[in-house]
Amino acid sequence: MKGVRHYPGFLPMAVACLIILYAPLIVVMIYSFNGSTSITTWGGFSWRWYADVFTGPEAPRFKAAAWNSITIAVLAATTATAIAVAASLAMIRGGRFRGKSATFALINLPLMVPEIVVAVACLIFFTTIGLTTGYLTILIAHITFCIPFAYLPIAARLQGIEDTYEQAARDLYASRAQAFRLILLPLMMPGILSGFLLAFIISLDDFIITNFVKGAGMETLPTAIFGSVKQGIKPNIMAISTMMLAVSVIFVTLSYLVNRIGQRTRA
Amino acid sequence: MKRLLTTATAFALLSGAAQAEGTLSVYHWFEYIPQELVDKFTAETGIAVTIDTYDSNESMLAALKAGKLGQYDVAVPADFMVKIMTDEGMLDTFTTEEMPNHGNIAPQWMDVYFDPGRKSSIPYQWGGTSFSVNRDVYPGDISSLAIIFDPPPELQGKINVLDSQNEVLILGSLYLGIPQCTTDREQLKALNDMLLNAKQHWASFGSDTSKDVLVSGDAAAGMIYNGFSAKARAEGANVEYSYPKEGHVLWMDNMVLLKDAPNRENAIKFMNFLLLPENAAAVTNYAAYTAGVTGVEPFLDDAIKNSPENNPPADATPGVFAQACDAETQKLYDAIWTNLKK
């Protein structure tokens, strides 16, 4: 039984894969606790760079950037998720209709067009219509490219839910809205949460598009970090990176748990 | 959907409204103003300052043209760029009555060709651009631009070049003895060929990285601004700034009042603030260049005043300022730069 699954050399490759993926992150994590001001020499364990992030000379900049990043990610992910829920209901439960495959292509378009192209197109568009680049333009761009990321898990979840539950509810004289709110929505919830989390992290992650459409004095965490890193990798950047790493781990764990709950409810 | 858009708009308006009351939006070079000075301005006036940075005169111009004009109050272009921006109608003017400290401008920087009488700009700092060499790697003679354009074996593949069209092309022209803004095809071809040949010895292009690569050892030599080299030395790199025999680039950075500045009055307050000798000196002590304001001497750190980067040897070849070429000639230089970067 085990024989056909085993290939010599695959285990070392998998281990190598993990080492490649983790070595840079772990090194940066370790050096974020470096007490020395120089990034090349080890000066003992210290929390000083974490303190520096919150109270150092660059603290106001990073705080503002973090605030922008988080609010944009929440607003963009919420909006994109709402749009994606509506779209998935039409696409999965709407039967056949004209323009369905075109709509499917449209939803996935942000995934297919290279990021740098989206960035250029948005910059040209906002400049041409005279919309001042800033918070709003970043938000609009983020909502747009977050839609497919929110849509995919939601649609996958909805596809797995048979409509017998709702039909039963409708047979018992529940209105369409009631059937949706009381039956379908709770069943969809794991997919919606996954979609939201994915959209949130994609928005938080974006650098290229944001860098093109941000306005004067507007930074998100990635653009602020990029600006700092250009002048050399400083220890406080490693501290910020480690904290963002922690946020990512929390998110993966969350989405993992959501999926587990989802699997249980599906069974 | 509609409600969400309204919420988003309200959000944007809200932050916009907060900005109109006592803020200032500065478009500045990287690492060019000490945070303490900005804090001091805020403490004195209650005006909150946001700063975005750029890494070359050309990219600043490009960003302003890409819809950022009208978002920033002030920017800090070099001499030739002030001329270009004036010609493009991108600058606003002020009167000396609006700016009580206008008289502090050093006389030699008052009637400059790019802004006679200083109606749109004030001097920020001036300095030079040539190159620095890590003396641990290369102890030999560094008195020629050949270090960058025809480097000795020890430095080949370890050179960082500024990502700045203007400075690279002028230094290249100086090396070949070609005048600026030439239209002579043979000379331009020679410049093009020389640069392409030199590029194989370069490790990277970067302006904002030019200090860090020397400090970290990623590069052993690099084109750099004199003050930035002084900072590299202060951060522990054993680098020496060269005043090459072929000459070097001189520049004066100026804070300009941008057209359609959202906070014009605050911008003028800020410029006036920077004309106070002690504040101009604070910038100099931080950035290690030279101020264009009279009366700064008592406030300067000795280390800055006497730095080798700021005090060329008596027999050094004098530097040259960039000329603003006409658009037709500029196209030729643009072509050389594109050719070099591709």
Next chain:
Amino acid sequence: MAGMTPTPKGNGTGYRSLVGPLLLPTWVVIGIFLVLPVALMAVYSFLTKEFRGGVIWDFTLAAYDQFFLNRGLFGDEPPTLEWTYITIFWRSIWQAALATLICLIVGFPTAWFIATRPPKARAIWLFLVTIPYWVNLLIRTVSLKFLIRENGPLNESLMSIGLITDPLPLVNTNLAVQLGLFYSYLPFMVLPIYAAVERYNFALSEAAADLYASRWVTLREIVLPVVKPGIIAGCILVFVPSLGAFLAPDLLGGAKTFMIGSLIDEQFRGSQGNWPFGAAAAMILMTLVLIVLMIYARAQTKGEAR
């Protein structure tokens, strides 16, 4: 996927009549903020450039002319084919393809290995591979740069164990860019292949083994055709973003040689300020990607037909 669900959808639950309103937000948002901008970008690629940024609304083929034809430094020689930008594109395609290949070589065994673990171990492995996928790409690129720099931890440790005597000059080379692309998009390769292998029916391999096929013959003849969709999906997920990558060339390659992403960026945010040319380069990039995706779509429908 749809074939797995037994009951026909959309008849009894009443969403059919709501299709229009439900899809309206999607159409409006993606239509106005993506399709329209891309169309506008196409228009811009035919406009005249203004000196250092911006455009003049005069239609011209100048941007494409500049891309494909070389008229000499002064623009008055007889036109020959311009290799500059084709080379940049070719280099980007080559590097993206190579990154895809390396990701496949490392990613496939990893995905296979994970999919053949017992459930508990599988969950842990999967969790470990997923985390980097969620970590900010900028942070990962910066971390890699820190690791491989001249006096960085990698060189120091290699030197201290005596493998090398001089630090490897990795940063600011094409090799570093290559490494960066591989590192950035490796999880994109592992996850879809994993999903395909997980669904693979190992009875097929056992049958092959019973017929005395060796492991590797089985892998080539039986497994690969079955998990091919996962492999192709992984390849596309690595290839497409690698093609337009900006961070890896800029941070790891020292911004010395252009890749497609940095070439386009330079036209808008750098010293060139040539918007029509940047728009034209972006159009050409998008066309390339769409061609790749179309080949993929055709291969998929063919596969389903078989």
